Amino acid sequence: MLELFQYQFMQRALIAAVLVSISCGVVGSYVVIKKIVSLSGAISHAAFGGVGLGYFLGVNPVLAAIPFSIISAISIGGVKQITNISEDTAIGILWSVGMAIGVIFINLTPGYAPDLFSYLFGSILTVSNTDLYIMFVLDLVIIAIVFLFRREFLAVSFDEEFSNVVGLHALLVYMLLLALVALSVVVLIKVVGVILIRALFTIPAAISKQYTYNLRNLMIIATILAIILTSLGLILSFIFNLASGATIVMVLAAAFLISYYIKG
Amino acid sequence: MTLKAVEINHLSIKFNEQLILNDINFSIEEKDFMAIIGPNGGGKTTLLKVILGLLTPDEGKVKVFGKDPKKAKDLMGYLPQRLDFDHDFPINVFETVLMGRYHGLLKKYSNQDHKAVIQALKDVEMDELKDRQISKLSGGQMQRVFIARAIVRDPKLLIMDEPMASIDPEMQHSFYELMSRLKNKMAIVLVSHDVGAVSTHVDKIACLNQKLYYHGPVEDSAEGLEEVYHCPIELISHGIPHRVLKEH
């Protein structure tokens, strides 16, 4: 089996699995404890609009997804405050509008129809070196932001009102947290695709949450778990010639069931 | 002239076109120990949130130690009425109280902060459970942790919304003892439905039901109370525990 890793695309895929796991272990922990799973779904689907825009403008679709997903993340965060539209409604709208924008831009793009499927369901085996660089830099940015603002994120995740009482601008911190989710979506988009991203955000953190009551440990355990499970999914997908994103998600789901059974 | 802890002039606030607080005028002195009483929906929590700068009034002026409430945040400690957080949240007692010492962006918690947390936990007799995860506490223990989070800042104005909810009688006694120790250092405002208990401990009472019916020393408050509560005068002036409109 080890000869698998002689292939360059396989080596890249494994590095991608590690980079993805760092981002979903750290940010996924916040997504789970702050209960913004569906919001993260909306952000990932909105990011697809950015992918389409990238094709249309002829720039790297993953890079184009960065501003797109950040802007949509921040607008969902602010909408409840500024208007009387509920967050739930905003999520529903952004979710489909993001997808629609992506599809329309790709329609408008002259020439060949790009491989949309890989952005929807992921394709870890086609990750390029450029993609790896982007993911690596974004991971660094995510870790730096979390390290700097860990007290603020903890306070706002736990109790927004009290955060305001002690002089923290809860809304701004919340928006920053959502921007972090957006960055993390971009890290994940190539590997699992917009549709399957939520599984990576939630499952490793949800499993780990059963074993620790400390946020930092939660992030570490979730990251390690994600590395193991995504690599396993990757190998299985290769052996059985299955779609990588979907296989990774199924491995995650199986792990969740097993851990739930053991703990419950 | 000493600065008043809170000064409110002609305060009105509406939610969805409905008047919740109507032309409120009152003040809290620097070392006041005051209880706010009133029926459910009377606007007590709303008034506290205005003082805390969490809500902006539609009309009128609010000053906390002469400042805009939003600029006086480091002077106030707060115990919310409803603690709606995820009980499974990965945080322990110590970390919860430590948040009450938050200083600002990028600022670390110091040794002094850690000591203050331990002291606050001792004050509510929870120091032995400091490492316990928050979901592993009883309702009353949780309430004590949040009382500690409110006092850990050494505020100049301590605001507590129904601190007695789910606290056992023994702790209730030590709670008032703690308050009488603290009241020399700060102004204290608490909301309570337990008029009897409150009137034997606090110095001043305010009765609130959309309008401010009474505001002054405990002895004289009978009239206002009667109007708001439809509650016999003797019960209040003699301080017999008498639960009125207890929640749920």
Ligand SMILES: Nc1ncnc2c1ncn2[C@@H]1O[C@H](COP(=O)(O)OP(=O)(O)OP(=O)(O)O)[C@@H](O)[C@H]1O
């Ligand atoms: N965010 C809000 N939006 C709309 N109405 C609100 C809001 N908050 C409070 N209200 C209304 O304002 C009124 C006063 O509420 P408030 O919570 O201040 O009462 P209270 O005196 O604290 O009551 P209780 O004894 O039940 O705690 C109620 O009628 C309530 O329905």
Ligand SMILES: [Mg+2]
């Ligand atoms: Mg209330």
